[in-house]
Amino acid sequence: MSRLSVLFLKHADREYVRNGEPTGEAANFRQALRSLTSYFHGVRIIDFGPKKLKDLRSRLVSEGLSQSTVNSRLRRIKQVFDWGVSEELVPVAIAQALRSVKGIRRGKTEARPPQPKPPVPIEHVSAIRPHVTRPVWGLIQFALLTGCRPSEACAVRWSQIVTSGRVWVFVPTEHKTSHINKRRTIVIGPKAQTLLNSFRELSRSDYVFDPQVGLEEFVRQEYGEHAKARCLQGWQAAETEGTPPRERVLPAMLTNAVRNIADNEKHSPAPAIVAGWGPLRLLSAFLGE
The missing domain is CATH 1.10.150 (DNA polymerase; domain 1)
Known part of the structure; x- marks a missing residue:
């Protein structure tokens, strides 16, 4: 078995x-x-x-x-x-x-019946606006306006949107039922068009809701303006010839992450203490060992 x-x-x-x-x-x-x-x-x-x-x-x-x-x-x-x-x-x-064993039927078993899944109240959706990046909020709004699946909203590309008519059309190349050769067409009305146009200058790639833009916004919000520079320093410092990528990148990222945490503890002498520590010792200290 x-x-x-x-x-x-x-x-x-x-x-x-x-x-x-x-x-x-x-x-x-x-x-x-x-x-x-x-x-x-x-x-x-x-x-x-x-x-x-x-x-x-x-x-x-x-x-x-x-x-x-x-x-x-x-x-x-x-x-x-x-x-x-x-x-x-x-x-x-x-x-x-x-194959002779049948599935259990409703009313013939002690198993709980499947519970209906109603739509999420729009008030709950609106409540997360302050907690997500602009591209993520754009994804949510696009899904609400078009009725598309989340995976389809993530896949929207400028090059795949037909804008020649009053109603725009997006035909995803991959979707939930593409493996059985079903065509999926997402129509984009005036409100959704206005939403997409607001992302034209923000996007840096063919993706409408550019994940890189969202990542950078998240890093700025959570860690401050200097976080990206420090992270890049960690990657560059770890670029050692002949070392596998995982072994050279993760220790440097760990070192910088723990140092960032220590720097935020202004009342603690931790920044001075950890300055010369290696990644394993930093991790042990971080875990309280």
């Missing part, structure tokens, strides 16, 4: 990828297989039949999982066994037998 899980997860990490980034589906399979192996770790594949799958279903219900979560995990586990058949890891009869 454990071997099947390991092999499938390697497959999932390759299969469920979009633009080089893993999708959430691989994580969903991990959760399902974690439930399976936690209860049936030492069970052989040929000994795992419908009764054991029903037992797992009951255990998931007793954990307090919702009806939809239990059913989705059962569905993915059966999908793993189907994949195992194609790889000659699972006998066909085992996978076919597992």
Whole structure:
């Protein structure tokens, strides 16, 4: 059972990828297989039949999982066994037998039914305005005005917006259902157009809501005007020939981060004390060791 899980997860990490980034589906399979192996770790594949799958279903219900979560995990586990058949890891009869186990139905189980998810009150959305950067707030407003998904708002590029008509059009190349060849069209009306135009001079790249602009605004707000310069110094000081990037960058960033914290403690002699410390000693002091 454990071997099947390991092999499938390697497959999932390759299969469920979009633009080089893993999708959430691989994580969903991990959760399902974690439930399976936690209860049936030492069970052989040929000994795992419908009764054991029903037992797992009951255990998931007793954990307090919702009806939809239990059913989705059962569905993915059966999908793993189907994949195992194609790889000659699972006998066909085992996978076919597992398909006879149905998901739990509303009113026929103690599992809590899925709760409806109403829209967030607009007052709650407006309340976060002082706490986010301008590009992030622009993303939120664009989603409210167009009804697009957050991932689609993040992907809006100037070069992909058709502005020839009174109503602008954005057709994302990648979206939630692009893998099944569905076309997604986002229409941009007058209010959303005004919003986008306000970002024309702010953006430094083809992205409308430039993440670099948001990052710099966040750094200025949280750490002050000199934070970026100090961070750059840390990167430059760490550029040592022949050292792997992670080993040369992270210690320098850690050193500068802790020194920034110490500098903020004006009542403490910490800045003078840590001036000659290395990153490991700084981290130990920061953690109170």
